[in-house]
Amino acid sequence: MASDHSHCCDGGALMAVSVHLNELSIPWLDRKRILGLVLATIAGLLVLILTQPDPQVGVLVAANDLVPGRALTQGDVAVRYVASSEGLVEGTSVGELSEWSLRTPINAGEPLLPSNLQPPExxxxxxxxxxxxxxxxxxxxxxxxxxxxxxxxxxxxxxxxxxxxxxxxxxxxxxxxxxxxxxxxxxxxxxxxxxxxxxxxxxxxxxxxxxxxxxxxxx
The missing domain is CATH 2.40.30 (Elongation Factor Tu (Ef-tu); domain 3)
Incomplete structure (x- = not known):
């Protein structure tokens, strides 16, 4: 009798463990849903990276019509943000170009070019x-x-x-x-x-x- 009772108890324990495992296991539908969410998140990040605009760089442009041979001041320049500053004067203020001058005149909105600048001397x-x-x-x-x-x-x-x-x-x-x-x-x-x-x-x-x-x- 003791032996039968022991087998009975062991069987009950196994059934209990099986029930608990089934309760803890993730249904296949939930796994598919989680996988879909992960893939959607990755796709969203890729779209964000690919559509992100290029970094913008500040370059100096003429705030108004400028004449040659006159020292530049902060009021003479404005800032425009562009994707590349190649061939332009990078900056957000007149800075070290204060007292530099132009070789030739430029109109308002035109960029300052290194080749068109001359030092205070x-x-x-x-x-x-x-x-x-x-x-x-x-x-x-x-x-x-x-x-x-x-x-x-x-x-x-x-x-x-x-x-x-x-x-x-x-x-x-x-x-x-x-x-x-x-x-x-x-x-x-x-x-x-x-x-x-x-x-x-x-x-x-x-x-x-x-x-x-x-x-x-x-x-």
Missing amino acids: LLAHPNVIALSLDQSHAVLGRLIAGDRVDIYRTSTQGLDAASVTELVASGVYVVESRPAGEGVNADRVDLLLAVDEDLALLLAGATRDGGIDLVRIAP
Whole structure:
């Protein structure tokens, strides 16, 4: 009798476990519904990613008609947001371009272009003079636009006279610097320097009267 009772109890326990497992198991319909929700969520995320607009970059445009040769102010520029700032002036304010000026006029709404901007030094010294020097007299040619140089002239007053070196111009702005070319000009550098009329006359005379040496001023 004890044995029968034991089997009976074991059978009841197995049935109870089976019932509990059936109660805990997820019906097939619910599994399909969950899978559908997961797939729908993934599809929604993909659509969101694919339809998301490209990041916008702020570029500077003319807030009104602008004339050349006048220093830019914050009121002269506005901001337009575009997908790419390539070839344009990126920014949300006039910032470091304050006191820069335009080379040519632009109309309101037109973008500012790097090639149409000139630094403040060209407002103070609007003329440009060209020099072609041996690299050994021009910081080995290691000059770039934006550098400032002191210009020294070395001359002699006679065959037996000692050479005299003097500073003829200080803090001259380098507008452009590039190698003169190849062959016989391979060791020369061509320079454009910002000057006013007085400085242009001084440098023109210095190049005729004696050797010219440039010294780059540390920033």
